[in-house]
Amino acid sequence: MAPAFPASAIPVALATGFTPSTSAVGDSVYLTALVGLVPLVAFFVLMGAFKVKTHWCALISLAISMVIALFFGMPVGLAAMSATQGAVFGLMPIVYIIIAAVWLYNLTESSGRSADLKAIFNVIGKGDQRAQALIIAFSFCGLMEGLAGFGAPVAITCALLVGLGLPKIKAAVTTVVGNAINVGFGAMAIPVTTAGQLGGEDAVEVATRMGHLTWIFAAFIPLVLLQIIDGMRGIRQLWPLALAIGLATGAGHFLVSSVSYELTAVAASLLGLAAGYVFLLVWNPTTPEEFRTFVAEEDRPDGARVGLALLPYVLVVVIIAITKLWKVGVDLPAVLKSKDLPIHWPGVHGQLLSADGRPSPSGTYTLQILSNPGTWIFVTGIIVAIVYGTVSSGGRYRTSVGAMFAVLPRTIHNLRLAILTIATVMALAYVMNFSGQTTAIGAALASTGAFFAFLAPILGWVGTGVAGSATSAGAFFAKLQATAAQGAGLDARILLAGNTIGGGLGKIISPQNLAVASTAIDEPGSDAEILKRVAPYSIGLLLLLCTLVFIGSQGWLGAYMPIR
Incomplete structure (x- = not known):
């Protein structure tokens, strides 16, 4: 790994050392937690009740x-430098990935090839828009989540569903809810690895317990x-298809999580995708006229256009x-990760202290370039821009390489408010975390004894709701869960599993995720409307998870939730 960039290289007035406290208000963890909740309450009340634009809420x-x-x-x-560290993390890797993902989709739109894409999904879905949307929002989105994560799956899937003809808000709601159960295993299961490392437990054991829960959700979420x-x-009209996709995906979660947990979301989504495709080969849905999609014979793409x-x-x-995944001859993921640049954040590193008085590792920001999925989405975009700019498919899709690259600055301009929102939300998350506000909320919940098993997933839900990342939720609360x-x-392993899955459900209502979705459907400012529609699903799924984790912690689920 490259040497850390020294804080002293940037002239900043360093702050006095500070150790966050969970009892800063009246020596009471409960009062401190209530005060710590104020920024979150303000955010959601301003957005939901007063319809304030998301960037102003943030x-x-x-x-x-x-x-x-x-x-x-x-x-x-x-406090100020904590906010800057959060904002930079929001820009890199999160905004970086989002810009790359939206540009990639916009190339399809700007070139006109989205028409062929619709025709392909029309064939797979037997001309039923609902079947097509289900496969895209659950299986394709889950595949992208397992590989990339960090906003890219939601951005791409939302845009695809709008291109399919789904109303914009409905496309966003479908995507956000469909994506949630794979978030804990997202980006090659980074949230699981983080939770295991910080919680002092074997990540495979945590993942296994996750898979013994997530299969239940995966089985019925297609119906939702x-x-x-x-x-x-x-x-x-479509429950047989939903059941086939859900059970196949659930089987993937249950089985793969204990074998190669990094591939859980990828393998499970591919199983669901294959199950949906094969099932539709032998079963025809009943399709209402308003959901029937047609492709004129002259518009049907040949093999080259499909490709x-x-x-x-x-x-x-x-x-x-x-x-x-490439490890033949060379461990490519390790090589790419070795190029990460850790930076001791000026004004934070050495000033933010852990409970033992030592500098907190949270004061180090890691700049990821080659290990960042956004870089490789950009590489994909460059290749696609060149191909689309030079191949016109018999003159049907005439454009130029220059026109394709010109889509990128337009994409960035259209994302400007979302970029501001995401950077600000991450700044908020870092200030809340580093000052002890988030930890106090967790400590108050953890004081409930055995009943904490029911509350454990709520920590992950809150953590991701604030930070927009299940990985961050693990970083926030894994140690607290174990303690x-x-x-x-x-059993700490089941609590860490609940925390990580709860983080995925919290992403449904995360301001960052809502900003990504509203931008991808080209409806800036629709975050409040999306939140109003998705919140009941997030809360309902969370309560089910809390119940299952509590039952599992008592050993009542036997082989389905082994804790011994």
Whole structure:
């Protein structure tokens, strides 16, 4: 790994050393937690009740969190530099990946080849828009989540569903809910690895317990997606397809998580995709007229056009899979990761202290270039831009390489408010975490003893809701989960599993995720409307998870949730 960039290289007025406290208010963890919740409450009330634009919600909540941080005793300089570290993390890797993913989709749109893509999905889905949307939102999105994560799957899938003809808000809601159960295993299961390392448990053991829970959700979430798309009629007419896809995906979660947990989401989604394709070869859905899609005979693509339409998505899966999995002759993931540049963040590193008085490792920011999925999505985009700019398919899709590359700056311009929102939300997350606001919320929940098993997934849900990342939720709460498990006589592995899955469900209502979705459907400012529609699903799935984790912690699920 490259040497860390020294904080002293940048002249910044260093803050006095600060150790976050979970009892900063009245020596009470409960009062501290209540005060720590204020920025989150403000954010969601402003967005949901007062319809304030998301970037203003984020900016106002950031200001509130910084005032609270000062009230908690955090020095001004440390609070300010904590916010900058969060903002930079929001830009790199998160915004970097989003820009690459949206550009990749926009190449399909700008070249006109989205028409061929619709024709392909029309054939697979037997002319039923709902079946096509289900396969894309659950299986294809899950595949992308398993490989890349960090916003790319939601951005690409939302845009695909809109291109398919689904109403924009409905496309966003379907994508966000369909994506959630794979988030814990996203980006080659980084959230699981993080939770295991920080919680002091074997990641394989944590993943196994996750898979023994997530299969249940994977089995019925396709039915939920049908309800979102077409209500009870959708379920009544397409439940066999949803069941086939859900059970195949669930089997993948249950089996692969204990064998090669990094591949759980990828393998399970491929199983679901294959099950849906094969099932539709022998079964014909009943399709209402308004959901019937047609492709005129003259518009049906030949083999070459099919290949070109699918090129961006097949190529991005192949390239990212190689960068994440290739170990023949050379461990490519390790080589790429070795080029990461750790930076001791000025004003934070050495000033933010752990409980033992040592500098917190959170003060180091890692700049990822070659190990960042966004880089390889950009590489895919460059290849696709060149191919689309030079191959016109008999003059049907005339464009130029220059025109394809010109799509990139337009994409960045259209994303400008989303970029501001995501950077600000991450700044908010870092201030809340480094000042002790987030930890106090977790400590208050952890004080409930054995009942904490029911509450454990809520920590992951809150952590991802704030930071937009299940990996960050693990970083926030894994150690707390393990400590609370020891004190309450619970199995830390099942609590870490609940925390990580809960993080995926929290992503449904994460402001960052909502900003990505609203931008991808080209409806800036629709975050509040999306939140209103997805919140009941997020909360309902969370309560089910809490119940299952509590039952599992008592050993009542036998082989389906082994804890011994």
